[in-house]
Structure formats: structure tokens, C-alpha cells
Amino acid sequence: MENFELVGYPQRYEVVLKRLKQLIEEKFKEGDKLPSELELARFFGVSRATLREALRILEEEGYVVRKHGVGTFVSSRPILQSGMEELQSITKLMEKQGYKPHTKDIVVTKTYPNAKEAHMLRIPSTEEIIKIERVRLAESIPVVYCVDRLPAKLFSSEFKFIGESLFDYLNDKLGIYIAYAISDIIPMLAEKNNVYKKLDLEKNDVVLLLDQVHFDQNDIPILYSSNYFSPKKFRFYIVRKRV
Structure with a gap:
């Protein structure tokens, strides 16, 4: 040495x-x-x-x-990192850090929201939503399990999600720009909702849940997402400034 x-x-x-x-x-x-x-x-x-x-x-x-x-x-080091104050698609984040984004285990359903989903999207429980579940990979490594919900009324015809970035899909296909998000940051065990199986973790591993509502520039809630990140593979940081 x-x-x-x-x-x-x-x-x-x-x-x-x-x-x-x-x-x-x-x-x-x-x-x-x-x-x-x-x-x-x-x-x-x-x-x-x-x-x-x-x-x-x-x-x-x-x-x-x-x-x-x-x-x-x-220790094992995360392969991706992002500032908590930054709002960008996971797809763009992977690409910026040199990884090719992939998606697996995608499930799209049209259903009615539960009480929390209806509250987050500010819609009645009788109004249908599109629910998208998927695992995002950097190259071949699963880094985040995503559950996204959107009001079905946004789509005039059958919803067909094409591509990797939901932000890009909303912007390019519907002209909807996601301006900001309000997020809750919740640590939890990976055994909940079988997240450990989706991210190749152990049951007692801890994951970080970003439970967040995304708004357009008119302050209308467009997307309610629950993203489960593995700290072993994804590091968040925040820049704090004196005021």
C-alpha cells in the first residue's frame, strides 16, 4: 500500500x-x-x-x-445516486449515470382506487384509475419497484404504455408536464408487499419508500406513485443551505 x-x-x-x-x-x-x-x-x-x-x-x-x-x-456501494431536491424520471437518472434502463414484470390494470389513492389524486372512489406496477432495472440490476396510479379520464382510449419513462409518455402523448411532486419518505422492511422478491433482497433488508403525488403546472394531481428503493443499490442525498 x-x-x-x-x-x-x-x-x-x-x-x-x-x-x-x-x-x-x-x-x-x-x-x-x-x-x-x-x-x-x-x-x-x-x-x-x-x-x-x-x-x-x-x-x-x-x-x-x-x-x-x-x-x-x-460495504456494497449503491450503483445510482440522486439529490432528494431533484425531480427527474428514473429513466433519465439511469442514463445520466451511464446505465441502460430496462423494465420487467410490468402489470397494467384499470380499477377503482382505494381510499388513499382517491384522496391523493383528489378524485371520487367511483372514478377509475390506471395502475401500473413494474420493476426498474439499471442494465440487469433491479433498483426500484414502482407502483403508479393515474386517473383513467386522462386517456381518451385504451391505455398503452410504451417506452421506459412515464414522465416522457405523459409529456409526449398527452402534453402533460409534471412540474413538481410532494413526497413522503418512509423506511420499511422489504418483506412488506413482497418487495424483497422484486428487488432481489432479503426479507429483513430495509427499503426506502417514496410515496409521492406529482402535479402539473396548474397544481392538478396527475400521478400518485409509490417507489420502493433499495439503499444497497440507490443512494439519496440532499444539499442543505443556511437561510
Whole structure:
């Protein structure tokens, strides 16, 4: 393991954090055990307290897993990431990050909404909706299970969803532009609704549910979606600014 040069940099945990990420990405793979804290502290020329702070942040960000009395291991890293403040289709997100989007297990039904669906879409329970269930893949890796509902009145004829992006379909076929969304962020076990089977997870794995209503520029609810993301494969972050 060749030493990193810290000349010209203050020996602070921010610098060590950056160098540790570089080291992990270049020298280690998922599941590998990192050198001991003492070795890493000597390697970077910092105190163990500084090194521990950098490791703590790395663990919070999901880069490593620390096992008491055993050591620090490189964790599996998400293949996709997105800012929580950004609203874009999953299709576009995959393409921007170099993955070809695919869809499998798509089921489209015309049905009546339950109480929550009717409330979210602001329609009576006697008004039909189109419900779309599907698993989205980055290349061949399932990353999100999507359940989307739209008022059936939006479609003058039989609904035929073609393509990968529902946002693009609404815009190109119906002239409907999704301007913003209001989202609830709910952690839950993957065993609920058999999400673990759809995303190739374990029952006790945790998934992140984005339960959200999408509105057009006239503040009309167009789409109610429940998207189940695996934190193992998809990382969300948020940029927070002082006000």
C-alpha cells in the first residue's frame, strides 16, 4: 500500500476522508477488510482520533461497515445516486449515470382506487384509475419497484404504455408536464408487499419508500406513485443551505 502525500494539506479529518474514499475506490473491493486504525493513522500521518472521525463519516455514508472487535470492511456501494431536491424520471437518472434502463414484470390494470389513492389524486372512489406496477432495472440490476396510479379520464382510449419513462409518455402523448411532486419518505422492511422478491433482497433488508403525488403546472394531481428503493443499490442525498 503506497503512501498518499498530504503535503500542503492540513491534517484534518476532511482530508483523510477524501483520501480514504480514493483508497477504497482504487485498492479495495466490496467485502475487503481495511488495515487497522493504527496502520491507517500512520499511513495518513494523523492521530487515531482524526482517523476515527473520518471512519465514522465513511460509515454514515455507507462506504464501510465497522464490526466491533473484528475490523472495518468495505460495504456494497449503491450503483445510482440522486439529490432528494431533484425531480427527474428514473429513466433519465439511469442514463445520466451511464446505465441502460430496462423494465420487467410490468402489470397494467384499470380499477377503482382505494381510499388513499382517491384522496391523493383528489378524485371520487367511483372514478377509475390506471395502475401500473413494474420493476426498474439499471442494465440487469433491479433498483426500484414502482407502483403508479393515474386517473383513467386522462386517456381518451385504451391505455398503452410504451417506452421506459412515464414522465416522457405523459409529456409526449398527452402534453402533460409534471412540474413538481410532494413526497413522503418512509423506511420499511422489504418483506412488506413482497418487495424483497422484486428487488432481489432479503426479507429483513430495509427499503426506502417514496410515496409521492406529482402535479402539473396548474397544481392538478396527475400521478400518485409509490417507489420502493433499495439503499444497497440507490443512494439519496440532499444539499442543505443556511437561510
